Amino acid sequence: MRGRTLDSALPLWSVLLVGLGLILLYSAGVTDVPSAASEIWKRQALWVGVGLVVAVFAFRVSPRILEWVTPAVYVGAVLLLALTLIIGTGAGTASGAKSWLAIGGRRLGQPAELAKLATVLMLARHLGPKREPPSTLTQLLPSLVIVGVPFMLVGLQPDLGSALVFVGLLFAMLFWAGVNHWLLLLLASPFLSLLMAFSTLSWGVWIVVLTIVLLWVRPYVVEGLVVWLVNLAMGLLALELWGRLAPYQQNRLLSFLNPEIDPRATGWHIIQSKVAIGSGGILGKGLTEGTQKRLAFLPEQHTDFVFSVLGEELGFLGVLASLTLFALLILSLIRISQRAVDPFSSLAVAGVCGILLTHIFVNVGMTVGIMPIVGIPLPFLSYGGSFLLVCFLALGLSARVAFEARHSGYTP
């Protein structure tokens, strides 16, 4: 009986979210001024249809076959990313970036979305067979390379949001593989150092804390030294790295810190999104009735800021309901991951969790101003074919893992 409930939870939350997504996209198209989003929900419905086929297909594929083709898929995805860097085109707010693969002007898709799933599978294939989780930084090196290659390629496009997702899935899977938490902290320390470097004082404190942690964890001397030096280098390189960001990325980070710097340009997105959500109140303005959306104050209302439409029109209660749906989806995935019969499947589902959670947190977080604005879609709700298909692919895979666990006769 437990298996049966497990099996129905995942499809149920998914279907509810997909339905909510279509309703929101319909509403996003109802505006008082001409908008690119006017009939977008129909095309999304088409993608949903394709996605269902993809999900069923993924469900039919045995994890064994998947594990077997994973290296090919991973290499293919990496090659596509490299190709995108050469011939890619931009779109939407990030029109300067090369994130789309197009043939004859027709955009086919964003290889970065596929690469996320391929990286999850490759990392699962690498970590799965190990008897013991990696216990030193040197042992983590292969995992870092597997994630690092697509991460770099995506970062070069540049697509900050997707790059962030690779970091998210890496930590989710290492955590699930049982890597020591202190080791994860040391792994994360260069990123933290980078963030802290914006203030000399905070960075100084951070270096002191890091030294204490290093003395406490006691990794190999060379590793400890390398971590410490990398942290130092990150702090010193912070300015150089900052200079290398594209101006729009700098502006986004700056306006995240203070949206009022330039309310009509870079701060516009975040201010108008907050106004839309805040003016929704508890009950919302009613579906399709959001003035911020109708009068085009809210930018990207069908892609990156679709959740702001939800906040404006369905209010706090609608937000709570949809966040709950997302939470239930993630929790059911954790359950599937926990009950998976083999480590590859388990890690793959954990990676899917990492992808989805990062997407949800970053996207929803940016609509309320607790995350910087990095173009990243919200699973099932944002308009966009590539990511929707990847989501369906991941769902089909997860459902297969749950199916295997149910029929193995082994209930841990």
Add this chain to the structure above:
Amino acid sequence: MSWGDRRAVARRADLGRVMVIATFTLLSVAFFRLQVTGSDRYRVQSEENRLRPVPIPAPRGLITDRHGAVLAENVPGYSVSLHAMSALSLGTTLDRLSPILRTDSVERELILERYRLTPSEPVLVRRNATFDVVSALEELRPWNPGLVIESDPKRRYPFSSTTAHLVGYVGQVSEEELRLGSHPGARLGTLVGRDGIEQFYDAELRGRDGVKYVEVDAMNRTVRDAGIESTLEPEPGRTIRTTIDLELQRFVESTFPPGRRGAVVAMDPRSGEVLALYSAPSFDPNVLVGGVDPTEWQRLAASQDFPLFNRAIQARYPPASPFKLAIAAMALRRGIVTFDSRMTVPCRGGFQYYNRYFRCWRVEGHGSVTLAEAIQYSCDVYFYQLGLKLGLTGLLQDGTALGFGSRSGIDLPSETEPIFPSSTEYYNRRYGPRNWTSAVTLNLAIGQGEDAQTLVNVVRFYGMLAGPHGTTTAPHLVATRQGQQHTLGLSDRDLADLRASLVAVVDRGTAVAAQIVDLRIAGKTGTAQNPHGPDHGWFVAFAPADDPEIVVGAIVEFAEHGSRVAPVVTRIIARYLLGADAVKPRGGEYRLETPADSAPEPIPILPDTALLRGPGRDTVGRAR
């Protein structure tokens, strides 16, 4: 991975669940802060985003004459404005529309400047656009979504130059004025009065703009009206009914000597109501409405004739002979003379005062004359002596009391203050205490010297002569205005005698040419000395002499003598009192005859102190 250790996996799964729930709780808290705690603030902000106040201009009040004929009205017109996201996009839009709007580079800069002041509001590009321009623009709307075309009534003056100085015109309020707050309630683009009644009664005429709210999109383009309940209706401007008699005003324009400069003021002495006020040359105020065409402005401002100059209230002329009536009135009031009094020295064509010889305009002299005759023939020698009898102090004191030192108080902007010394201090200040003599009195006595009056102020004085019991009200153009009362302070008998002597001027004296058979007209000619060329001619008259209903004053520059002006004035009086059929604007029966009676040039006082000390010589006098 350590897959075998199920308890470790379960521990990690639980930790993972806790982290997921923590993440979603964090997000929920962020939404709670926006949507529940901060909702009110953001709701206001979203309304501010959405709604824009749009002023509804109040229709400007009409200006009419005393019978209700419209002198200034509003006719349909269109204004063209543009919404723009940046000065750059505004510039490109302007360039795209310039073949239709025909904006030049100066205008373009002005528009961009206005945009930078209020970038969130549509910037006014063209006022008074014609229907053709508007329809051509409408066709381009799909490519220029920021285009705003509004009906914007245009000010029109149907009688154009006839009433130009009287009614004035309107122009856009300047940024400087807005900053100073000189026009309460005005905003960028508001039309305010620039001259005449339009300016003086601007506050009443302007009314109060209303406001309505429109829903706009992120590009600031109007999507729809927000609804009637949020609309504040405009308060239309008041109609200003003037005391002007349009028929008379038009007659004044048509009868004024063509090509001449000068001015005419007609007033009802009983009430002080101005019936006509005309300054020549005039201009077409319609070309000045709204944005002035720079070349047109250049033409008007640079013109030798200064057409924008209102000669009825802004030009000062020596009052000359018409001022003799003031001297007579002062002397009568002080009891120094009666109408039959004669002076010690009869007129032999001049008057010796210490070492100087003051001439009379008539070289042969007038002989021994009474006051009545002196007025009738404008005898200078008589008035030299009368002035001396009054004394300088008394003359200045009485002249000031009669209002020669202050503005008439007419309800028109920028009236010039006349020049008239209030006391002998004036001379001390100007020339130094020892550098002038009482000889200045002689000049003042014949309306020369340190005395320069506006036409309207002289008419005000003659209004006192003509008014009941020597009283009149300060001239005004709107009946409800409370003008200051002026009284001559003479007995009715003296007043009647004064008027009789003025009638004699017209019947037998210097203004014979002005006679009209059916009317008893009282008037006084004058010749104001003009150092720059031929003299200016005065004529001030009122009629009917027994119970005057109208005072008319006229000055014509370079008219040589007042008697040339006299027929103009008498025709105006006849037109007013006898009706349209009695007089033609210009007819052979009023041929001008120039008597040889030029008034003497004022005696120069300074810097000729050497003369006072040197041997007596009578070289001072007319040079011509």
